[in-house]
Each structure stands twice: as C-alpha cells, then as structure tokens.
Amino acid sequence: MALPHRGGNRFNPRFQKQQEPEHRINERIRVPQVRLVGENITVGIYPTAEALKIAQDLELDLVEISPNADPPVCKAIDYKKFLYEKKKKEKEMKANAKQSEVKEIRFTPGTDDHDFDFKAKHALEFLKEGNKVKAYVQFKGRAIMFQDRGQLLLLKFAERLAEVGVLEGLPKMEGKRMLAMFAPKGANKKKPPTAPPAS
Numbered sequence: 001m002a003l004p005h006r007g008g009n010r011f012n013p014r015f016q017k018q019q020e021p022e023h024r025i026n027e028r029i030r031v032p033q034v035r036l037v038g039e040n041i042t043v044g045i046y047p048t049a050e051a052l053k054i055a056q057d058l059e060l061d062l063v064e065i066s067p068n069a070d071p072p073v074c075k076a077i078d079y080k081k082f083l084y085e086k087k088k089k090e091k092e093m094k095a096n097a098k099q100s101e102v103k104e105i106r107f108t109p110g111t112d113d114h115d116f117d118f119k120a121k122h123a124l125e126f127l128k129e130g131n132k133v134k135a136y137v138q139f140k141g142r143a144i145m146f147q148d149r150g151q152l153l154l155l156k157f158a159e160r161l162a163e164v165g166v167l168e169g170l171p172k173m174e175g176k177r178m179l180a181m182f183a184p185k186g187a188n189k190k191k192p193p194t195a196p197p198a199s
Contacts, residue, residue: 136180
C-alpha cells in the first residue's frame with residue numbers, strides 16, 4: 001500500500017498542531033456564545049459568530065482569554081500586537097528575576113585580610129551585575145563567643161561595598177550564622193540615613 005504524499009496534508013488541521021497559537025482565536029473558538037470585552041465594544045454575552053463579526057468589523061482578532069469562564073471570555077484585539085507585548089513583559093520579568101538573584105559570601109571570625117579582599121572583589125562584581133549579596137560569618141564551636149568580631153567584619157565589608165551596594169539592615173544572628181544582606185545601589189529606592197550636619 002502506497003504511503004500518502006506528505007505534502008498533501010499541508011492544509012489538514014490535524015497536521016498543524018505545532019503551529020497552533022497558544023490562544024484560540026477567530027474560527028478556532030467553537031463554543032456557542034462568549035462574553036465579549038475590548039475597547040470601543042459594548043461588553044456583553046454574544047453568539048460567537050456575532051462576536052467574531054464585531055471583531056472583524058474593527059479589523060481585530062477575537063481572542064479567547066479566559067476559556068474556563070462560563071461563557072468563555074473573548075477579547076477583540078490585534079493578536080500579533082498582543083503576543084509582542086506579552087513577550088516583552090516576559091523578557092522584563094526574566095530580567096528582574098535575574099537582578100534579584102542572591103549570591104552568598106561566606107566568612108569565618110578568623111578571615112584574614114587577603115581572603116577578605118578576595119571576597120569583597122567578588123561581591124562588588126555581583127552587585128554591579130544587579131545581584132543581591134548575602135554575606136555571613138559562620139561560627140563553629142567556641143567561635144560563637146566572637147560574635148562582636150563577626151559584626152565588625154560585616155560592617156567593614158559594608159564599608160568596602162558602599163560605592164555599589166546598600167546594606168539592607170544591621171547584621172543579625174540566625175542559628176550559628178551572622179547575616180548581612182546587600183542590594184545593588186539604585187535597585188533600592190530607600191536612601192541610607194545621612195548623618196546630621198555638624199554644628
């Protein structure tokens with residue numbers, strides 16, 4: 001038995017699933033009636049054929065935006081423009097998500113100057129890239145007695161990062177760690193408190 005010619009199925013909807021839009025639009029909306037919304041439209045429930053004609057008269061697409069509503073909600077919009085704006089928003093959200101990534105920097109109460117400088121350099125790079133930095137001092141065993149040393153270390157770290165980072169709060173203990181969180185400058189609209197002018 002000869003196999004059907006592949007090109008013969010080009011216009012058969014069953015073979016175009018991969019090209020279907022993510023929303024049902026125009027003739028693909030097969031419910032009997034819809035709730036129509038959009039600009040320059042009288043919002044209400046219409047037979048689907050009438051809603052489609054209203055959208056076409058406005059040179060727009062009928063797009064199903066809430067398929068699970070009863071009846072489904074459809075909007076008369078320019079679908080290509082809608083997809084473009086949706087992708088643009090998704091890109092912006094991804095960019096913002098990247099900015100809020102938290103990078104960790106770990107110290108011990110006995111961190112030496114060389115190690116401190118090395119870690120500060122990395123933290124500066126993270127902040128410049130738009131990431132937050134969580135710096136913490138890990139206390140082990142009796143080292144928990146040196147909490148003041150850990151606090152001084154984190155405050156010194158805050159001074160080193162001051163040009164590009166803002167300390168979001170004073171260092172605080174969480175279990176056996178003392179934490180301090182830094183945000184990129186400009187990402188946080190709150191300005192750090194300024195000292196009163198000398199009299």
